[in-house]
Amino acid sequence: MAKFFRLLKILHTIGRYRLDEMAHSHHSPRTFKLLLLLFKLYPKSPDNRGARIRRAFEELGPIFVKFGQLLSTRPDLIPDDIVAELDHLQDNVAPFSSELFVEIVERELQGPVDTLFKHFDRQPLASASVAQVHTAVLHSGEDVVIKVIRPGLEPIIEKDTQLLRVIARLIERFTTEGKRLRPVAIIDDYRETILDELDLAREGANASQLRRNFENSNMLYIPEVYWQYSTRNVLVLERLYGLPVTDTAQLESHGIxxxxxxxxxxxxxxxxxxxxxxxxxxxxxxxxxxxxxxxxxxxxxxxxxxxxxxxxxxxxxxxxxxxxxxxxxxxxxxxxxxxxxxxxxxxxxxxxxxxxxxxxxxxxxxxxxxxxxxxxxxxxxxxxxxxxxxxxxxxxxxxxxxxxxxxxxxxxxxxxxxxxxxxxxxxxxxxxxxxHPKTLFEDLKYHAPEWMEKFPQVPHLIFDTLSEVKTLAKAAPELKAASKALRQSQSNAMNRSRNNTVKIGAAACMFAGGYILLQAIPELTQAPRESLLLLAAGTLILFFKR
Known part of the structure; x- marks a missing residue:
């Protein structure tokens, strides 16, 4: 039920910011066109399309903010004006309690923070949608930052990405640009990306690799990872004291x-x-x-x-x-x-x-x-x-x-x-x-053990492949007939399920339409709630009887 009301909230936000105006439908079923008509009950927004998308994402919360940030990295798919607005999405959210932060650190590192660290600052240095950061000092004297994943984030991500995927499938199936933009693939990519961000051990490994790559370089410095204090949910890094790269006045004042x-x-x-x-x-x-x-x-x-x-x-x-x-x-x-x-x-x-x-x-x-x-x-x-x-x-x-x-x-x-x-x-x-010959020789040395290991198997692989080709040639007529029968069976199954899909979609649109009407026309909320629910239920029963 919570997921259903979250979906209604998303639909209401789409209507408020008139994001439906960006969906040009083609050969859409009546249920999808009905939903687009219901969005027209909301007044038009004076903002440009990029600002409307940005404000909608900010209103829907941190998971959508992160999704907007991912979209801003896809200028190959998203128009420039929308990318420019999404670049302004702010990933600053209210911090969670310091007591809960301390509890997570102590559980993960198996000890009290006052014992683990010489000094621990209970005021957060930064707070974002995925993690929160506090500062501390090690007993050996090094200044560090402690990064902790927000608790209970994974179920929220799963719920919101599932709903995003439902919307993406509708866009991909029923809008003009849907197939080109491949929104389902974008949502799947986003889910994988944000779940990877929940694994701080992965981020620590990335930091260690980058630090090793630039170990003897004066061009880029990467903070040290303190692995003895780090887990999947807690990451302790060297604290950096640098100048903001965009503050040219401060850079010039330091003689950069x-x-x-x-x-x-x-x-x-x-x-x-x-x-x-x-x-x-x-x-x-x-x-x-x-x-x-x-x-x-x-x-x-x-x-x-x-x-x-x-x-x-x-x-x-x-x-x-x-x-x-x-x-x-x-x-x-x-x-x-x-x-x-x-x-x-x-x-x-x-x-x-x-x-x-x-x-x-x-x-x-x-x-x-x-x-x-x-x-x-x-x-x-x-x-x-x-x-x-x-x-x-x-x-x-x-x-x-x-x-x-x-x-x-x-x-x-x-x-x-x-x-x-x-x-x-x-x-x-x-x-x-x-x-260069030296590079080619290094490649040869790198792959030589693997090639030498596989070389004795080459004659067997050749004979096995020839045998398999002969077997496949004999089975070709049977495979062709089976493939034809399978295609016919799939076609029949799709025809049977199409009617049920249309009915379910129409029912969902009618229920969503009722919610949108309540939001768009405040006078309707004066009617008794029981009457509205009975009306909705009766409409659904009559619809499915048909």
């Missing part, structure tokens, strides 16, 4: 070289993506600081490593060559690389694809280099490729958003930043070194 700092941001990005193949995928300004220690040799400091990205070796190679070819305006090679990489089908017309890429990229590259956005150019390229059936690839989407964040930070620090001047030599060197 802003031009070098901006260029290092680009270098940090390409080092993570191509050299380490492990990149921090949530580098928005709230997660990035600048060290005060070496102003003439500036160093970034990053926190919140819950979301990271990796690429396959093939994606790394084709991405680097695509960027090089795109900035040389060699659109033929860009089209060929998309086909060779398998990002678009091999049946794609190279000439037609090349022309489509040219029409998108030429206006971009007519600008001066310092005004060209790497991230936007890459998004435009992939949007064009999606028209040629390029599937959405989460790892490339994460990379696009990270690149946009790095560019935004870099240009805010130093508006004349030329990303191509920094990135071009790096990409050229990386592609060249990939085929």
């Amino acid at each position: 070289d802003l031009k070098l700092l901006a260029e290092r941001g680009v270098e940090v990005f390409f080092t993570q993506v191509f050299e380490h193949n492990f990149f921090h995928a949530d580098m928005h300004p709230g997660n990035v600081f600048v060290s005060k220690k070496t102003p003439r040799d500036p160093c970034y400091m990053a926190v919140d490593m819950a979301i990271v990205g990796t690429l396959t070796r093939e994606d790394q190679y084709y991405l680097a060559r695509n960027l090089l070819a795109m900035f040389r305006r060699d659109y033929r090679q860009v089209a060929e690389l998309h086909v060779l990489s398998g990002w678009v089908p091999r049946s794609t017309s190279i000439a037609g694809f090349e022309a489509a890429i040219r029409s998108v990229c030429e206006p971009i590259f007519e600008k001066p280099l310092i005004e060209i956005s790497f991230g936007e150019a890459l998004i435009s390229l992939f949007k064009t490729a999606q028209r040629y059936q390029m599937p959405v690839q989460p790892q490339l989407v994460l990379l696009q958003k990270t690149l946009l964040n790095i560019e935004g930070l870099g240009r805010q620090l130093y508006p004349k930043l030329d990303l191509w001047d920094t990135a071009h030599p790096y990409l050229e060197r990386w592609v060249r070194e990939r085929f």
Whole structure:
């Protein structure tokens, strides 16, 4: 019952902000069209569509706020004006009690906080939808932050994501843009992402890997993880004291070289993506600081490593060559690389694809280099490729958003930043070194034990495969007949269930419609509640008798 009323609350919020105006239905059943008509009882909103979506998510609570933040990382699917509004979603929520925080820490670490730590601050440093942070001091003297997952969050996530999935299925099935946007896949991706964020051991492991990758670097500093104080629900990290990366006045007052700092941001990005193949995928300004220690040799400091990205070796190679070819305006090679990489089908017309890429990229590259956005150019390229059936690839989407964040930070620090001047030599060197004899020899050494282990089995595998091919050839007629019978059976089952589905959907819409009418027309609430319930029940009985 709680889930049902939560669904009604979501529908009411959709109506209040007139989000129905963004759903252009096609061949919708009468029940879905009836629901859209009921939303029209609400007055129109003066805000633009992006602001309405942002305010609706904020009203529906922290799980929807996190969902909006995920959508803001999908510029390949979501229009720019909506992405810009979703970027402003605030993830600050009221803290839960310090007593409960202490109880969780003591249960997880099996000891009182006053014994575990030299000092523990009972006032929270920060509070967000997923976790809360307090500061402390270890007995050895190090300042640390303690991050704890909000209690009872997993059932709320499960309930809200199930409801989001119901709405996504309706959008995908009955709206014009539904199949292109693939909302069900987005919800499934969101559920996996937010559940991963509940595992602080995973975030700690990400932090340890990033710290190890930049251990001998003066470009990026990652806080140390204190594993003896960390579990799945509690994470203790070194406390960082840095300058906010967006406060240029404070950075300048400390003598930070802003031009070098901006260029290092680009270098940090390409080092993570191509050299380490492990990149921090949530580098928005709230997660990035600048060290005060070496102003003439500036160093970034990053926190919140819950979301990271990796690429396959093939994606790394084709991405680097695509960027090089795109900035040389060699659109033929860009089209060929998309086909060779398998990002678009091999049946794609190279000439037609090349022309489509040219029409998108030429206006971009007519600008001066310092005004060209790497991230936007890459998004435009992939949007064009999606028209040629390029599937959405989460790892490339994460990379696009990270690149946009790095560019935004870099240009805010130093508006004349030329990303191509920094990135071009790096990409050229990386592609060249990939085929260097030393690199090939290292790859050979890495894979040699596995190849040697499998080599004696090769003759047996060949003979087994030939035998299986002969068996399948003999069974082909029977398989074809069974497949035809199965398709016929599925068709009959779908026809039988369609009528029941329509009835259930209509009933749900009628019940939701009653709720929406009560919200939209306050005078109706003056009627006795029992009368309204009897009227609703009687209507449902008459409907199902038909």
